[in-house]
Amino acid sequence: MGVTVLQQFPIVEQRTGPSTIELLTKRIVALGATQQGQFLVDCETYSSVPQLGAQKTVHVLHNSEQPATVFSILETGSKTIPLITDGLFDLLMMKMSNFYQSKKQTKVESKGPRFEIGDFSVKLGSVAVSQNFKGILVEVEYRPCIVPAMCWDLIREFLQGFLGSSVSSTPPPYLQNKMQEVYTPNDTIQQYLEHFTVYRKSHFKM
Amino acid sequence: MERDVEQLHAALNAVKILRSNVGYVFESVSNGLRADHGEDGKDAKFVTELQVLLTTVNNNLRDVENAVSNLTSPPGAFNLGNTTYLSQETTQERQALYGQLVNSYKWTDKIREYSAVAGHILQTNSISKTYKTFSMTKRRKTQTSIHNVPPDVIENHISAIDRLFTDMTITTSRPFVLNPIIQVSLGRVLKAIIAFKGLMIEWVVIKAHAESNDIWTESRYRVFQKVTENSHAAMCHFYAPTMPELGVRSFMHWLHSYITLFSSPCKKCANHLHSNLPPTWRDLRTLEPYHEECK
Structure with missing residues (x-):
C-alpha cells in the first residue's frame, strides 16, 4: 500500500464528463500506461434515529482496491471514528436499520478505468451522486513509498506532468496533518469521503 | 598451412x-x-x-x-579466393553453399576483429588477480582469507556498522552456520537483505518493507528492482579483498544514502521523475542522487 493523492479535475464548459475521461485516458496512455481493469469506490450514509439522542452519522465505504474490507466512519459531531471491518459489516448495518437509517438519494460512487504506469497506479473516476454525474476525481498512488512527506514532491511532479496546472503545490488538507505518518488504506477512504461530502453539498444547492 | x-x-x-x-x-x-x-x-x-x-x-x-x-x-583478413566463383554455381543443390560460405567468412572476420581488440586490452591491463605482498612481516598482518573469518569477528563488525547510523537497523540471522544474512532497514524507505560470505558481501536484494525476506525473489516494485541492480554494481565496486572491513563499511555508507530515495531530486536534471522512476543511482564517491539516464 503506497501513498495516494486524490485530486479533483475541473471540467471545462464545452466538455462532458465522458469526453474529459477520454481526454485523460489518452494522455495517460501516451505516457506509457497500461489499463488494468476498472475500479469503484462507493459511499452510503446512515443517520441515527432521534431516539438515540444526539444525531450521529455513519458513512459506509467500499473500495475495490480492498475488496474484502468495509470502511465505516462514525461522526458524532465532535469526533470522527473510523472502523475497518470485513465484508460482514454490511449485513450488520442492515440488522441495525431500526437505529441507523440510510438517507435517501445519497449514494455516492466514483468509478472508471484503472491504469498502471511504472510504480504508479492511476484511477480516473467519474463521480455520481445517486446516478447523477457530478465531476471527476483523479487518484494517483505511488506504491513503493509509505510516508507522504517523503514522496509528495515526486507525486506532485507526476500529477502536474499529467493533469497540468490545476494541481496545487501543497498537499491535500487531509494529508497535511499526516505527512510524517505511515500511510494506510483508511487515509485514502478519508480523502474520498471529504471529496464526496463536497459533491453532495453541491447537489443540495441545485 | x-x-x-x-x-x-x-x-x-x-x-x-x-x-x-x-x-x-x-x-x-x-x-x-x-x-x-x-x-x-x-x-x-x-x-x-x-x-x-x-x-x-x-x-x-x-x-x-x-x-x-x-x-x-x-x-590479415582472409581472402575468399577462388571460392567466390561459387556464387555463379548453376547446379541447384550447390547454390546454397555460397550463402553458408559467406556466413562463415563473416564469422571468422568478426573473430579476428574481436580477438585483436581483446589482445590489445589484455596487453595493456595486467590480469593478475592475486594480491601479492613481498615482505614477510606484512603478509602476516593481512588476513589471508576473507571467506573464512571467525563468526565473532563478523558479528563485531556488523554491530559496529549498526551503531554507525541511527536510522539504519540491522538484524542478523545465520541460516548457514558461519555466514550471516543481515536484514537492513533503512528508515521507512526500504529494506536490504544482504548475504555475507565471511566478510565479503555475496548477494544483495532491496525490497519494500511490506515484502517478504526471501533472498531469491526480487521486489515487485520497479524502483527497488533498479536499486537492487545498482547495489550489485556497488557491491562489486566496493569489493576489497585486502581490506574487507573497509569494503563492507563503504558499501553500507553508500546504501545509507538511499534514505532520500523518494525525497531528493536528481543532481543533474533537478527533476524527481525520469521514465516514472525517482533517481535510483547514488554516486559511488559523492553519494549524490542521479537518474540512471543522467549519471
Whole structure:
C-alpha cells in the first residue's frame, strides 16, 4: 500500500464528463500506461434515529482496491471514528436499520478505468451522486513509498506532468496533518469521503 | 598451412589439459579433508596433495605458454579466393553453399576483429588477480582469507556498522552456520537483505518493507528492482579483498544514502521523475542522487 493523492479535475464548459475521461485516458496512455481493469469506490450514509439522542452519522465505504474490507466512519459531531471491518459489516448495518437509517438519494460512487504506469497506479473516476454525474476525481498512488512527506514532491511532479496546472503545490488538507505518518488504506477512504461530502453539498444547492 | 593447424591443435589441447587440471585443484579444495587421508597427519597429506596438483597446473601453464608462443597470428583478413566463383554455381543443390560460405567468412572476420581488440586490452591491463605482498612481516598482518573469518569477528563488525547510523537497523540471522544474512532497514524507505560470505558481501536484494525476506525473489516494485541492480554494481565496486572491513563499511555508507530515495531530486536534471522512476543511482564517491539516464 503506497501513498495516494486524490485530486479533483475541473471540467471545462464545452466538455462532458465522458469526453474529459477520454481526454485523460489518452494522455495517460501516451505516457506509457497500461489499463488494468476498472475500479469503484462507493459511499452510503446512515443517520441515527432521534431516539438515540444526539444525531450521529455513519458513512459506509467500499473500495475495490480492498475488496474484502468495509470502511465505516462514525461522526458524532465532535469526533470522527473510523472502523475497518470485513465484508460482514454490511449485513450488520442492515440488522441495525431500526437505529441507523440510510438517507435517501445519497449514494455516492466514483468509478472508471484503472491504469498502471511504472510504480504508479492511476484511477480516473467519474463521480455520481445517486446516478447523477457530478465531476471527476483523479487518484494517483505511488506504491513503493509509505510516508507522504517523503514522496509528495515526486507525486506532485507526476500529477502536474499529467493533469497540468490545476494541481496545487501543497498537499491535500487531509494529508497535511499526516505527512510524517505511515500511510494506510483508511487515509485514502478519508480523502474520498471529504471529496464526496463536497459533491453532495453541491447537489443540495441545485 | 598444415603446420599452422597442427600447432593450433596442440595449443588448444594444452588449454584443455590446463582447464581440467585447474578443475581438479578446485574440486580437491572444495572437498577438503577426506576419509582416505586417514587420521594421522591428515593436514600434511592434504597439503602435499594440493602441492602436487598445483605443480601439475604450473607445468600445464608453461606448456600452454610455449604452445601459444609457437603460434603465428594470421597476417590479415582472409581472402575468399577462388571460392567466390561459387556464387555463379548453376547446379541447384550447390547454390546454397555460397550463402553458408559467406556466413562463415563473416564469422571468422568478426573473430579476428574481436580477438585483436581483446589482445590489445589484455596487453595493456595486467590480469593478475592475486594480491601479492613481498615482505614477510606484512603478509602476516593481512588476513589471508576473507571467506573464512571467525563468526565473532563478523558479528563485531556488523554491530559496529549498526551503531554507525541511527536510522539504519540491522538484524542478523545465520541460516548457514558461519555466514550471516543481515536484514537492513533503512528508515521507512526500504529494506536490504544482504548475504555475507565471511566478510565479503555475496548477494544483495532491496525490497519494500511490506515484502517478504526471501533472498531469491526480487521486489515487485520497479524502483527497488533498479536499486537492487545498482547495489550489485556497488557491491562489486566496493569489493576489497585486502581490506574487507573497509569494503563492507563503504558499501553500507553508500546504501545509507538511499534514505532520500523518494525525497531528493536528481543532481543533474533537478527533476524527481525520469521514465516514472525517482533517481535510483547514488554516486559511488559523492553519494549524490542521479537518474540512471543522467549519471
